[in-house]
Amino acid sequence: MRRSDPKISVETVGYYHADCKFYGASTKLSIIKFQDTNIKILSNATPDLLPKRLNDNKRFFENPNLDIPLINLDIPLPEMVNNKENNLKSMLDYIRQKGWPNGDLPDFVTHKQLLQKIASTYEEMEIYVVKVNGVIFMYKNNEMEPRLANFLWVFRHHLIRETEDEPIETDGTIRKGVFNASIDMGDGGKRENILYSGKIDLIDDKDRHNDVKVVVGAGNYFWDAKSNFFYWQSFFGNSTHILIGIRTGVYPKDKKTWPPKSLPHYSVFKVQKMSLAKLYQGAKARLNKFPDKKQIDDGYEDIRGFLSLIREHVKNDGDGFVFSRNEGGGEWTIRRDDEAVADFKNEISRNIPNYNAIPNLLPKRLNDYKKYFDNPNLDIPFIDVDITLPPMPREKEYNLKSLLNYLRQKGWPNGDLPDFVTHKHLLHQITSVYKETEIYVVKLNGVIFMYENDEEPSSPSSFSWIFRQYLTRNSRDEQFDTDGIVRKGVFKASIYMGSGRKRETILYSGKVDLIDGEHLSKRMDSSLLRSTEIIPDNDQHNEVKVVTGDGPLESYFWEERSNRFYWQAFFGNSTHLLLGMRTYVYPKDPKTRPPQCFPPLSVYKVQKMDLTDLYDEAKHRLKEFPHKKQMRDGYEDLRGLLSLIREHVKKDGDGFVFSRNEGISAWRVRRNNEALADFKNEILRNIPMC
Numbered sequence: 001m002r003r004s005d006p007k008i009s010v011e012t013v014g015y016y017h018a019d020c021k022f023y024g025a026s027t028k029l030s031i032i033k034f035q036d037t038n039i040k041i042l043s044n045a046t047p048d049l050l051p052k053r054l055n056d057n058k059r060f061f062e063n064p065n066l067d068i069p070l071i072n073l074d075i076p077l078p079e080m081v082n083n084k085e086n087n088l089k090s091m092l093d094y095i096r097q098k099g100w101p102n103g104d105l106p107d108f109v110t111h112k113q114l115l116q117k118i119a120s121t122y123e124e125m126e127i128y129v130v131k132v133n134g135v136i137f138m139y140k141n142n143e144m145e146p147r148l149a150n151f152l153w154v155f156r157h158h159l160i161r162e163t164e165d166e167p168i169e170t171d172g173t174i175r176k177g178v179f180n181a182s183i184d185m186g187d188g189g190k191r192e193n194i195l196y197s198g199k200i201d202l203i204d205d206k207d208r209h210n211d212v213k214v215v216v217g218a219g220n221y222f223w224d225a226k227s228n229f230f231y232w233q234s235f236f237g238n239s240t241h242i243l244i245g246i247r248t249g250v251y252p253k254d255k256k257t258w259p260p261k262s263l264p265h266y267s268v269f270k271v272q273k274m275s276l277a278k279l280y281q282g283a284k285a286r287l288n289k290f291p292d293k294k295q296i297d298d299g300y301e302d303i304r305g306f307l308s309l310i311r312e313h314v315k316n317d318g319d320g321f322v323f324s325r326n327e328g329g330g331e332w333t334i335r336r337d338d339e340a341v342a343d344f345k346n347e348i349s350r351n352i353p354n355y356n357a358i359p360n361l362l363p364k365r366l367n368d369y370k371k372y373f374d375n376p377n378l379d380i381p382f383i384d385v386d387i388t389l390p391p392m393p394r395e396k397e398y399n400l401k402s403l404l405n406y407l408r409q410k411g412w413p414n415g416d417l418p419d420f421v422t423h424k425h426l427l428h429q430i431t432s433v434y435k436e437t438e439i440y441v442v443k444l445n446g447v448i449f450m451y452e453n454d455e456e457p458s459s460p461s462s463f464s465w466i467f468r469q470y471l472t473r474n475s476r477d478e479q480f481d482t483d484g485i486v487r488k489g490v491f492k493a494s495i496y497m498g499s500g501r502k503r504e505t506i507l508y509s510g511k512v513d514l515i516d517g518e519h520l521s522k523r524m525d526s527s528l529l530r531s532t533e534i535i536p537d538n539d540q541h542n543e544v545k546v547v548t549g550d551g552p553l554e555s556y557f558w559e560e561r562s563n564r565f566y567w568q569a570f571f572g573n574s575t576h577l578l579l580g581m582r583t584y585v586y587p588k589d590p591k592t593r594p595p596q597c598f599p600p601l602s603v604y605k606v607q608k609m610d611l612t613d614l615y616d617e618a619k620h621r622l623k624e625f626p627h628k629k630q631m632r633d634g635y636e637d638l639r640g641l642l643s644l645i646r647e648h649v650k651k652d653g654d655g656f657v658f659s660r661n662e663g664i665s666a667w668r669v670r671r672n673n674e675a676l677a678d679f680k681n682e683i684l685r686n687i688p689m690c
Contacts, residue, residue: 007184007300010238012209013101014178016045016197018090045094051175051200052160054210054243061243061273071158073151073214073247074266078170087344088139091197092351094178099409101180101195103359105135108307112198112236114140115181118306119232119299124327128341129310131319132348136310139344151214155245155268159212160202174199177209179238185304192307198237209239214247214268216254224290227283232299234276242279246270302330309334320345357405363487363512364472366542366578370516373578373608383470385463385546385582386601389482399679400451403509404686406490413507417447418492420642424510424571426452427493430641431571431634432564434665439658440679443649449683450645453657463546467580467603471544472514486511489541491573497639504642510572515539543569546580551607552617559625562618567634569611577614581605637665644669655680 060068088111100106117123117140129138157168181194201212211234215222234242245268251257257265284296306323313334314321320341324333338345372380400423412418429435429452441450469480493506516539545565551557569577580603586592592600619631641658648656648669655676658667 008235008303009182010236011180011182012177012238013180013195014047014094014098015050015200016047016090016094016176016178017049018174018176019044019046044090045097045176047094047098049175050207051177051203051209054159054202054204055161057159058204060271064272068268068271070264071155071245071268072264072266073154073268075150075154075168077150077153077168087347088137088197089347090174090176091178092347094197096351099411101178103410104193105133106180106193106195107136108192108194108196108310109135109137110194110196111139112179112196112233114138115194115196115236115303116229116232118303119236120229120294122294122325122328122330124325126322126324128344129314129319129321129323130341130345130348131314131317132345132352133317135352136314137344137348138310149214151247151266152212155214156201156212159243176200177238179236181236183300183304183307185308194307196236200237200239201243208241209237211237211239211242212245213242214245216247216249220286223282223286224293227279228287228294228296228299231276231279231283231296234279240276242274242276244272244274246272306332357402357409359406359410361487362539363489363515363541365539366471366514366516367473369471369606372606376607380603380606382599383467383580383603384599384601385466385580385603387462387466387480389462389465389480399682400449400509401682402486402488403490404682406509408686413490413492416505417445418505418507419448420504420506420508420645421447421449422506422508423451424491424508424568426450427506427508427571427638428564428567430638431567432629434629434660434663436662437658437660440676441645441649441654441656441658442676442680442683443652443654444680444683445652445687447687448645448649449679451679463582463601464544464580467546468513468544471578488512489573491571493571495635495639495642497643508571512541512572512574513544513578514542516542540576541572541574542576542578543572543574544578544580546582546603548582548584550605551579551581552609555621558618558621559628562614563622563629563631563634566611566614566618566631569614575611577609577611579607579609581607641667 057068060066088109091109091111095109114127117125126141127138128141129136131137154168176197177200178195178197181196182191183194184191200209202210204210211230213226213230215226230242247268248254248256248263248265251265254263254265256263256269263269280296287293287295309332310321310323313319320336320338322335322337322340324335325331369380372378400421403421403423407421426439429437438453439450440453441448443449466480473480488509489512490507490509493508495504495506497504543565545561547557547561549556565577582603583589583591583598583600586600589598589600590596591598591604598604615631622628622630644667645656645658648654655671655673657670657672657675659670660667
């Protein structure tokens with residue numbers, strides 16, 4: 001559901017119920033079982049619950065000729081907190097559980113009350129502003145918070161109750177929407193995006209939001225004193241209409257309580273449904289007669305000005321400011337005050353992790369060097385790969401951090417829980433070699449998480465890394481990437497486990513060297529193993545490799561490299577290998593000596609190899625070396641490991657270490673919760689278990 005104008009557009013991106021208990025000393029708890037221990041997760045928001053729906057009383061709004069039965073509003077209610085909590089607690093808790101909507105980081109995070117107040121009034125305000133992880137969080141601080149209006153609460157109850165005798169809700173639960181406002185900043189630059197939450201009074205049969213209001217009459221006072229505030233409140237709630245209940249005043253001041261009408265005091269006697277467009281037009285026309293009052297269109301300018309002012313001052317992560325103004329004044333006083341915003345910062349840090357994965361960004365694309373792979377008759381210019389590089393982080397990180405972080409933001413792909421979660425490096429190592437390996441395995445919430453633990457992690461291969469830079473740079477003078485950013489894909493492998501057994505699904509991430517511009521058809525390689533990409537980008541993945549000598553023309557390539565290259569590319573959902581054949585050092589490599597005189601440590605020839613051709617040829621060639629791991633062994637070894645894990649890792653909280661020595665296929669299994677503590681904590685920080 002979206003409301004738009006050229007300057008501000010509002011879209012509803014979610015719903016939740018906020019528990020009233022977080023305003024006080026007690027807080028709603030979600031309990032999960034972990035290692036026979038109850039872990040308490042503080043939960044203020046219950047996501048995906050809709051607001052209540054307008055009941056049969058809708059007929060009185062749709063047909064003005066119907067007289068609504070008198071509704072007595074003068075009903076004593078217990079004290080209930082208002083719908084704006086300190087430190088954005090429920091909104092931050094919603095983000096903790098659901099992640100950023102669509103995986104996109106907003107520019108600002110706040111609550112609806114702040115936006116509607118800035119847009120519609122010049123009241124005294126104090127706003128706490130904090131920048132964390134590139135996002136600016138802000139909330140309106142009130143020392144004395146008003147209570148919810150009883151009249152409005154009672155009237156809304158009559159509009160949403162399902163039976164005549166349904167009691168009025170007094171637990172203080174607030175039904176909220178999560179919204180994104182996109183604001184044109186008027187400078188020709190990008191629009192600012194504000195993620196915020198706010199109360200939704202009710203929804204109609206078409207799931208449209210409606211604001212509910214109770215007023216004393218709908219004459220000039222309504223337009224002069226209420227219309228501006230009501231409009232912006234409804235606008236930022238993405239409402240299409242306001243449902244107005246017109247009530248009597250107190251006897252004998254209100255003449256409608258006198259004979260002959262003798263209406264009861266504090267009672268709704270008439271209702272009206274007003275579209276937001278009509279409210280805007282009426283408010284604009286009426287307020288134009290009072291130039292001293294805030295005009296309806298001033299709201300946009302005041303919000304735009306306020307956001308620009310924040311951008312001027314809040315520039316660095318960790319910045320904490322207080323923006324304040326006096327009653328009736330539009331000017332803001334700004335002060336840095338880390339102490340005042342300390343609790344706000346802590347609340348953000350508890351709920352919003354420091355992200356090290358940025359979703360939805362594609363790998364780099366193959367540049368004009370594509371022609372040398374497509375046309376074998378073209379001679380590629382020599383590429384010097386003997387370049388000294390600064391130390392860079394490895395491409396497989398500790399504890400699956402970036403993948404868990406991706407899941408924290410995006411959730412499970414298609415909402416489906418996999419059987420296993422891991423990284424590509426582990427899968428292609430299991431299938432292609434018998435190297436010394438230690439795997440940490442943890443089961444939480446029914447999902448088995450596993451990663452290969454390396455005491456001495458290696459950095460990316462410098463030759464392949466440099467070659468890839470040449471294949472992806474956009475201009476000849478473009479500097480090499482040395483920031484250590486690794487561009488990854490998220491994949492799902494489906495594995496046949498044997499007759500009568502269900503296929504196991506593995507969700508994992510792994511480096512994608514580059515993509516080209518040809519349409520990607522999903523590769524389903526045999527009925528045993530299927531590797532499919534979770535985030536379709538309509539581009540083929542290609543694995544980039546640098547080999548010594550003539551590559552596929554030499555036995556060494558097939559004996560020592562082909563198996564590993566195949567499984568590495570397979571689990572990266574690649575369709576081709578892009579091979580760069582390089583020279584060795586002078587004078588050991590004959591090609592560096594006359595008559596060829598190729599430069600040492602340089603790529604002199606390239607080849608594009610289809611993955612199916614690689615598999616078929618490797619399968620044939622490796623049969624000449626029966627002591628070597630065969631292509632078919634990869635599937636069997638992976639299937640065997642998954643079966644072994646299933647035998648031992650049965651309960652939530654189970655933590656095991658699976659290890660083997662160099663050249664040996666058999667696994668040793670031991671329970672070791674201490675070694676796995678950091679891994680478990682990393683999972684719990686990123687994957688909500690509530």
